Amino acid sequence: MKEEYEPSPDFVDKVMARVYLLEARKVSLRERLLASRPIRYVLAGGGTILGILSAAPVY
Amino acid sequence: MADKTTNPAPGKAVPNKKSQLREYTESIIWALVLALIIRTGVVQAFKIPSGSMENTLLVGDHLLVNKFVYGIKLPFIDTRILKVRDPQRGDIMVFEYPMNRSQDFIKRVVGVPGDEISGRNKEVYVNGVLYQNPHEVHKDWRVEPSGNSPRDTFGPVKVPENSYFMMGDNRDNSYDSRFWGFVKTSDIKGKAFIKYWSWDNESWSVRWDRLGRWIE
Numbered sequence: 001m002k003e004e005y006e007p008s009p010d011f012v013d014k015v016m017a018r019v020y021l022l023e024a025r026k027v028s029l030r031e032r033l034l035a036s037r038p039i040r041y042v043l044a045g046g047g048t049i050l051g052i053l054s055a056a057p058v059y
Numbered sequence: 060m061a062d063k064t065t066n067p068a069p070g071k072a073v074p075n076k077k078s079q080l081r082e083y084t085e086s087i088i089w090a091l092v093l094a095l096i097i098r099t100g101v102v103q104a105f106k107i108p109s110g111s112m113e114n115t116l117l118v119g120d121h122l123l124v125n126k127f128v129y130g131i132k133l134p135f136i137d138t139r140i141l142k143v144r145d146p147q148r149g150d151i152m153v154f155e156y157p158m159n160r161s162q163d164f165i166k167r168v169v170g171v172p173g174d175e176i177s178g179r180n181k182e183v184y185v186n187g188v189l190y191q192n193p194h195e196v197h198k199d200w201r202v203e204p205s206g207n208s209p210r211d212t213f214g215p216v217k218v219p220e221n222s223y224f225m226m227g228d229n230r231d232n233s234y235d236s237r238f239w240g241f242v243k244t245s246d247i248k249g250k251a252f253i254k255y256w257s258w259d260n261e262s263w264s265v266r267w268d269r270l271g272r273w274i275e
Contacts, residue, residue, distance in 0.1 A: 044089060045090070048090040048097075051098070052098060053255075055105050056104070056163060057107075058106070059109045059111065059156070059165070
């Protein structure tokens, strides 16, 4: 093969990155939010704070 | 040339990736455990539905209670660990009401172990000396005779070991140690230290000036 037609060393990585990007766009926003780690942590943290601040009556 | 086998095909499962359900379940369990640990050993929130601690605490105040200053009470066993100090006269404490342990009470410590407490015509004496807390209020000018009620005249009583004599700041409208006796150390839940929320149900508004105030 002629050297000018030889693919660059990261050719496959670049192609796969574009493929993943394309695939990711097919996932719905709701699913992406549900799968998001920061959102899961925020939900868990919010639940923890609500649990701590749920006040019991004291007479 | 790059190794073409290092990139898994899109959609192909990665062996260590947890399922979404499992990740959410773990997050919920961690949140529950963390909330439980904090409520048991660090701070717990309470709200005031009665006026026995007026004007220090008003109906609708929400407050945080320090759960470790008098020692963290371990669940199911009557043991406290990591005590910072003993309750002192003037502290505002949350404790289990000795007559009905499903209810929590909040009052101010007036007598510590060894003290002799008595009341004469609305005045409280500790070890024979007049004790006046700057936060106490009287809202009823009438003096109840001691035969009718221990509200204004009682004692003297000696506070036993590991017990405390508690009184509400609203002296004429508080159901406290004058009526039902001492609070045992094992019934103490913690020391009230800050108001984090205050809702006035009559004017349907927030009492902004009370938020974030220390409880003294």
